Amino acid sequence: MFHLGWFTTFSNPPWNHAWAGTEGRDWPRGRAHVEFVQALERACFDYVMLEDSSMVSDAYEGSSRADLAHGLYAPKHDPVVLAPLLAAATSRIGIIATASTSFYPPYLLARRFATLDHVSHGRAGWNVVTSSEDRAAQNFGLDGLLPHDERYERADEFVDLVERLWESWEPDALALDRDRGVHVDHTKVHTLDFRGKFHASRGPLNLQRPPQGRPVLCQAGGSPRGRDLAARHADTVLAMAAGPEQMKEFRDDVRARATAAGRDPDDVKVMFVTSPVLADTVEEAQARAEVARTPDPVKIEVALAHMSAVTEIDFSAFDLDAPLGDLQTNGHRTTLAQFLRHGRTVREAAMGWLTGNAHYVGTPETVADAMGEDMAAVGGDGYLITGNIGRRFVSGITDGLVPALQRRGLTRSEYTHETFRDNLLEF
Template identity: 60%
Template sequence: MTADRFHLGWFGAFVPHGWNQPFEGTEASHREWLDGTFHVDLARALDRACFDVLLLEDSSMVSDTYGGTSEATLARGVWAPKGDPLALAPLLTEATEHLGISVTASTSFYPPYVLARAFSTLDHLSGGRAGWNVVTSSEDRAAQNFGLDGLPQHDERYERAEEFIDLVDRLWSSWEPDALVMDRETGVYVDHEKVHPVHFEGRYHRSRGPLNTLPAPQGRPLVSQAGGSPKGRDLAARTADLVMALPKGVPAMKAYRDDIRARAEAFGRDPDDVKVMFIVSPVLGATEAEAAERFERRRQAVRDDPTGQLIGWSGSMEIDFSRFDLDEPLPADARTNGHQSTLETFRTWAGDRTLRQAVEAYRTEAVELVGTPDSVADQMGAIAEEVGGDGFMLWSQPPTRQYVTEVCDGLVPALQRRGLVRTGFSSTQLRDNLLEF
């Protein structure tokens, strides 16, 4: 028995590529991330390899949580520098034919009307390949860049987000599909009776509407979300078309997908309309020995510098991990108003291990995949068969052209030979492609 076909996505960011890696490129290439050249090359490779979507994360701050200073963050380029992915997106869609581009934008900082208009416009520019990756943001430092003292509490952020998405959906629907008439005899461009104010009055948001753009090609640009906490899972199951997930291990992956599908059904949705894709970062080699050696080098890098991961987490959780003893367990009283699911996942993973041991063993992926393209393809097929999953979201930090090539010219053909992923597209629109199987 073989797995059904599954989808492929890429999780990236508008950040520098691997500037200090063995195959980093020429010195001149380091300007290419800011002018979009590197990311255009990435998008073209993914398009050629029949990926469904490139999802671009984002944040709006320079973190100074770790050690009470931005020194470590900036030295490693963890949270900055970073470009605005919404500005990058049109370059990527212009350079590709089928690849969807999902851009992160925060419900805590964007006005709903501005967001609805921007993503509707991007959907037009791309011919129906735009997606909005919903986040509520998790950092007070980001909030302070928008004139706020800090973010609301975790659960309230999700309540605001639900209302925000409801309003955006109403704005996207404020024009009937056939409102554009272009009647040359009467001189009427748009039928005003088919454009409607929304008169939205919520607890957190208000808007008269209607939107002042034509209906988006997809009607509703694809909505993606990464929900880990109970509130986050509810938001994803209620509103998202694509859910990006990071449970640890195959049993947890299956349990997560089953839970999202059950929640979606409880909200009156068809569970098959909610695609769950798991984050992975395959380690590939021409031989099993080469892949194992690469994997061991990656583990050794963490052993040599266990603080690297903690610097990133300090920013997302706003917990100063520098104050904890690496040779003691994570203190039980460590709490966050930020990424709660990340903290709880790590706490469960760590158990009684010291912080150093736990960080060395931890992986920012749902399941470890190590081997040749053929053996990793077999592993992915077996996992999809057991989980019943909808696909995988590949991730590399920092990204390099070498790794992109290994995936697109090595792993993907191996998956295609097994009939596990698509070899072409039946539609030019992102949602249609995601719902095809």
């Protein structure tokens, strides 16, 4: 069996097509996301992961025009605020929210996610990011981000401190002893006096240990430094790969790093991002995929504006049909590398990157077979679906593909455990 998650964000669902309804205007209330996550829970997804960023990008053309016209990085709401709303409307699915180690104080983050783990009855997760945009840093009073590897060094210390804060209360510190009049046993709550290169905190937290011991940790760094961070701390890792060979290479590498860090590699679930194209027949699905792959000016601008935002390289300045050179960034290095692999020219790379996650095209039955074969070749651990959260696309996954996977015994058909972590580590 393998796991299923969904990668999305607290921003606008598709708003400019015939099936959009009023969601383009109504999404800020969170109702569309509640209904979406309820559909995932009915299909027994392990988790939903809510991506985030903290800026209006003007990297493309030196203007916010493309970002705002296409709704790329804004408008976007805070996923940490959405998480308890999703938790209240569900009972088993894990809810992962993104928060940056570059902008949060460690104590505040530790307290916030511990609280979320309590109110969700042990279903909270934290997606650990270092952020990748100077424009985001400038919203927090900084001139720019630290260099890439230093951000990860800082993040490593940050996560270590947060984990210690979650452990500052022993599991049985809450006494509730009426006879002695003792609410909490003070001998089981411990200060840290943590002082590192980047962070310091006296501790302890002022709330008891989270129900899961610690919320589930998620990480998406694909660079060597990012993989090290994931191997040391993450329970689930997001990965982008073009096919089974790349998938296996990535998973084997992360597992080897986890072993070197003294962890059981089976405790690190690597989830591969994909956006299946489904239809009633293989031919219809292939036709849909071909439409998605057909270049047009809007698609190319969306791809290049996205890439400009996360790398802070202005791709509007490039000749679309000129060869791509050797580009460097202090932002998303792995995303840039993926982009550069998708084509020889800017135009080819843009279209290849925009459709690069659609590894699986066909009917629910043929896609289920292909996903099962690939996962067997890779060795595990699961897939992270991405794509718009409009009802039409979501239903194709939850009511078409997932039942086909369940019939083959490839994914769960019920939740066995109460907490997110226990379900994630079940197999």
